[in-house]
Structure formats: structure tokens, C-alpha cells
Amino acid sequence: MKLQSYDELLHSKYRLSLLLFLALNLAASLFCCIPGTSLTPTTPTLPAIVIAISSALLLFALFFLSKRKLALLTLVAFFMGALWAWHITDKYLRGLYIDGVFLLFSLITIFFISAIALSDYLLAFCLHIAPASSAVLVLDQGEHRLLILFTLALPLIGFTLQHMMRRRSDRFTRQLVQQLYAEKESYSDLSMLDPLTGLYNRRGLKNRLANLPGDGTSNHFVLLLDIDHFKAYNDNYGHAMGDQALARVSVAIRDAVRSRDIVVRYGGEEFLVLLTNVDAAIAMKLAERIRQYVLNLEIPHLFNDRVATHVTLSAGIAPLNEAGFEAALANADRALYVAKHQGRNTLLAWENLSSARVVQTASAR
Numbered sequence: 001m002k003l004q005s006y007d008e009l010l011h012s013k014y015r016l017s018l019l020l021f022l023a024l025n026l027a028a029s030l031f032c033c034i035p036g037t038s039l040t041p042t043t044p045t046l047p048a049i050v051i052a053i054s055s056a057l058l059l060f061a062l063f064f065l066s067k068r069k070l071a072l073l074t075l076v077a078f079f080m081g082a083l084w085a086w087h088i089t090d091k092y093l094r095g096l097y098i099d100g101v102f103l104l105f106s107l108i109t110i111f112f113i114s115a116i117a118l119s120d121y122l123l124a125f126c127l128h129i130a131p132a133s134s135a136v137l138v139l140d141q142g143e144h145r146l147l148i149l150f151t152l153a154l155p156l157i158g159f160t161l162q163h164m165m166r167r168r169s170d171r172f173t174r175q176l177v178q179q180l181y182a183e184k185e186s187y188s189d190l191s192m193l194d195p196l197t198g199l200y201n202r203r204g205l206k207n208r209l210a211n212l213p214g215d216g217t218s219n220h221f222v223l224l225l226d227i228d229h230f231k232a233y234n235d236n237y238g239h240a241m242g243d244q245a246l247a248r249v250s251v252a253i254r255d256a257v258r259s260r261d262i263v264v265r266y267g268g269e270e271f272l273v274l275l276t277n278v279d280a281a282i283a284m285k286l287a288e289r290i291r292q293y294v295l296n297l298e299i300p301h302l303f304n305d306r307v308a309t310h311v312t313l314s315a316g317i318a319p320l321n322e323a324g325f326e327a328a329l330a331n332a333d334r335a336l337y338v339a340k341h342q343g344r345n346t347l348l349a350w351e352n353l354s355s356a357r358v359v360q361t362a363s364a365r
């Protein structure tokens with residue numbers, strides 16, 4: 001789950017609470033308005049009618065007009081609470097309910113609506129019950145003060161505690177989602193990197209290829225590089241030294257190209273560089289710079305058979321065109337193959353294969 005979807009979940013919870021709150025207010029106010037359903041045959045009060053109409057209109061608006069988050073709950077809760085207080089006062093002052101049952105019944109109805117719909121929103125909960133509770137306390141004139149206070153205090157304390165617990169668990173869930181998301185990101189980054197060299201692996205290359213910048217007309221080049229006689233290096237200097245040499249060569253390759261070029265450890269001692277948005281001349285210059293940087297490392301390799309006394313590499317380069325990446329890779333591979341056979345420590349362009357012109361041969365042989 002993304003943080004965004006967690007926020008969407010909270011948003012839909014908010015929306016549902018608002019809908020439920022309005023529906024309960026509508027039902028309760030209709031109960032007060034419809035003749036024969038009320039406790040006494042009096043005409044409906046104006047606030048009850050206003051509650052019914054405004055609840056119905058808001059419900060309609062929320063259902064059909066907007067899916068956006070409208071921060072209405074607190075405002076609507078207070079508005080409805082004030083109307084219910086007015087309704088209770090109006091009815092009570094008509095003198096039909098003098099035994100206190102009406103006040104308690106009204107109070108419990110308001111609490112019921114709040115408890116069902118607003119239990120997650122403490123401010124809205126308090127604002128909804130406050131006007132009616134104050135009205136009931138004033139109208140009762142102290143006759144059932146203890147009973148009313150008990151009816152008020154018990155749910156209020158209960159809901160405050162419940163609200164605090166829910167806030168804690170919401171915070172915890174949000175942190176958890178955030179943490180999981182961050183870990184997922186870093187795992188997916190790690191899975192795209194080669195642990196020895198820190199360069200992209202094939203999975204990383206695939207990912208970068210999928211998000212390659214440019215509009216399709218850009219000039220990209222695939223450069224394939226292979227360390228010369230690396231088996232002999234391993235055999236003579238040991239695998240650990242071989243690893244060190246690979247790491248140093250990787251740094252040299254990375255240093256030789258631009259930050260927008262994509263450097264990949266393509267196989268054991270084979271590297272791939274995707275030179276992006278570059279013309280052929282610059283691509284050749286960058287490729288040659290890699291060859292030179294690796295030579296300049298002066299990693300001793302006395303078994304680099306007739307090539308040099310240091311670690312060297314050979315390279316093939318080919319343009320990435322409409323034929324696609326696999327075709328460019330195959331072309332670069334062919335050029336690399338020929339470069340190896342032409343003596344190694346050599347850079348060969350695929351276009352020059354027919355004439356087998358060596359662009360740069362070993363200057364430091």
C-alpha cells in the first residue's frame with residue numbers, strides 16, 4: 001500500500017462518516033416532523049425542518065456532486081448541534097414535556113448520532129453534543145442534574161479515551177506504511193545494483209532503458225567493454241585481487257563518462273555503457289577516454305599476453321537506432337569480438353567492421 005492510498009483510505013472514511021452523520025440527522029429530524037411518529041401530536045419545529053432539509057441537500061450534494069475532500073464535518077456537526085438545541089428548547093418551552101424524560105431522551109438521541117458517526121472525530125463529536133447538552137442542563141434547572149451530568153460525562157470520557165487510542169494506532173499505521181514504502185524503494189534500488197562495483201546490473205539497465213530520456217530521435221550509443229586476459233589475471237594474482245581490479249576499473253569507467261551515461265556491469269568482467277544523447281564523434285571520444293583511464297590506473301598485469309604490462313580492456317561501440325537495443329548490443333558485441341582479435345586494448349566501431357579499421361589501437365603496448 002502506498003502512502004497515497006493510505007491517505008485515500010482516511011479520506012473515504014471521513015466522507016463516509018459525514019454521509020452517515022447526515023443520514024442519521026435526516027432520519028431523526030424526519031421522526032420529529034412526520035405526524036404520528038412524534039411523542040405528542042404537535043406541529044414540527046422549525047429547526048427540525050431545517051435539519052431535515054439541510055441534511056437531505058448536503059447528502060445529495062455529497063453523493064452526486066463531489067468526491068473531493070470537503071472539510072465540512074466539524075462545521076456541519078456544530079450547525080446540526082445548534083439546531084438540535086433549538087429544537088429541544090422549542091419543544092420543551094411549549095410545556096408538553098415537564099417530567100425530564102424528554103430532555104434525557106433528546107440528549108441520548110444526540111449522543112447516539114454522534115457516537116455512531118463521529119467517534120473518530122473528537123472535535124466534531126464535542127461540537128455536536130455541546131449545544132444540546134447546554135440547553136438540556138439549562139432547561140432542566142437542576143432537577144435531574146446528576147442524571148444528566150452522568151449521561152454527559154460517561155460517553156464523553158469513553159469517547160475521548162477511545163479517540164486517543166485510535167489516534168495512536170493511526171499514527172503507528174501511517175509510520176509503518178511510510179517505513180515499508182521507504183524499505184521497498186531501497187530494496188528495489190539495491191536489486192538494480194551490482195554489489196561489487198556499485199554499477200547497475202542487468203535489471204538496473206532494463207529499468208533505465210524503460211525510462212530512457214529523449215523523444216525517440218535522440219542519439220544513443222551502446223558501448224561494450226571487456227577486460228583483457230582477465231582469466232590470466234585471476235589465475236596469477238588470485239580472485240580477491242581480481243575483485244579489487246574489477247572495482248577499480250568500474251570507478252575509472254564511471255569517471256570517464258558523463259553523469260547522464262548509464263554504466264552497467266553486464267557480466268563478470270564485461271561492462272556496458274549506454275552513452276545517451278550524444279553524437280558519434282563525442283561517443284567515440286568518451287569510449288576512448290574509458291580505455292585510456294583504465295590504462296592509466298596502471299594495475300599491474302604481467303600476464304596480459306603481448307598486450308601490455310597493465311590491465312587493459314577492449315571495446316566495441318554501435319549506435320542505438322530504430323532496430324532497438326538488442327540489435328545495437330549484438331552489433332557492439334561483434335565489434336568487441338573483432339577488437340579482441342585485433343590485439344586487445346582496442347576500441348572498434350561497428351560501422352568500421354567491414355573495413356575492420358581499428359579506431360584506436362594499443363598506444364601503450
Ligand SMILES: Nc1nc2c(ncn2[C@@H]2O[C@H](COP(=O)(O)OP(=O)(O)OP(=O)(O)O)[C@@H](O)[C@H]2O)c(=O)[nH]1
Binds near residue numbers: 231232241242268340
Ligand atoms: N575476480 C573475479 N573474477 C571474475 C568475476 N567474474 C568473472 N571473473 C573472471 O573473469 C574471467 C573471464 O575470463 P574469459 O572469459 O576467459 O576471458 P579473458 O581471460 O578475460 O580473455 P579475453 O576476454 O579474451 O581477453 C574468468 O576467469 C572469470 O572467473 C568476478 O566477479 N571476480
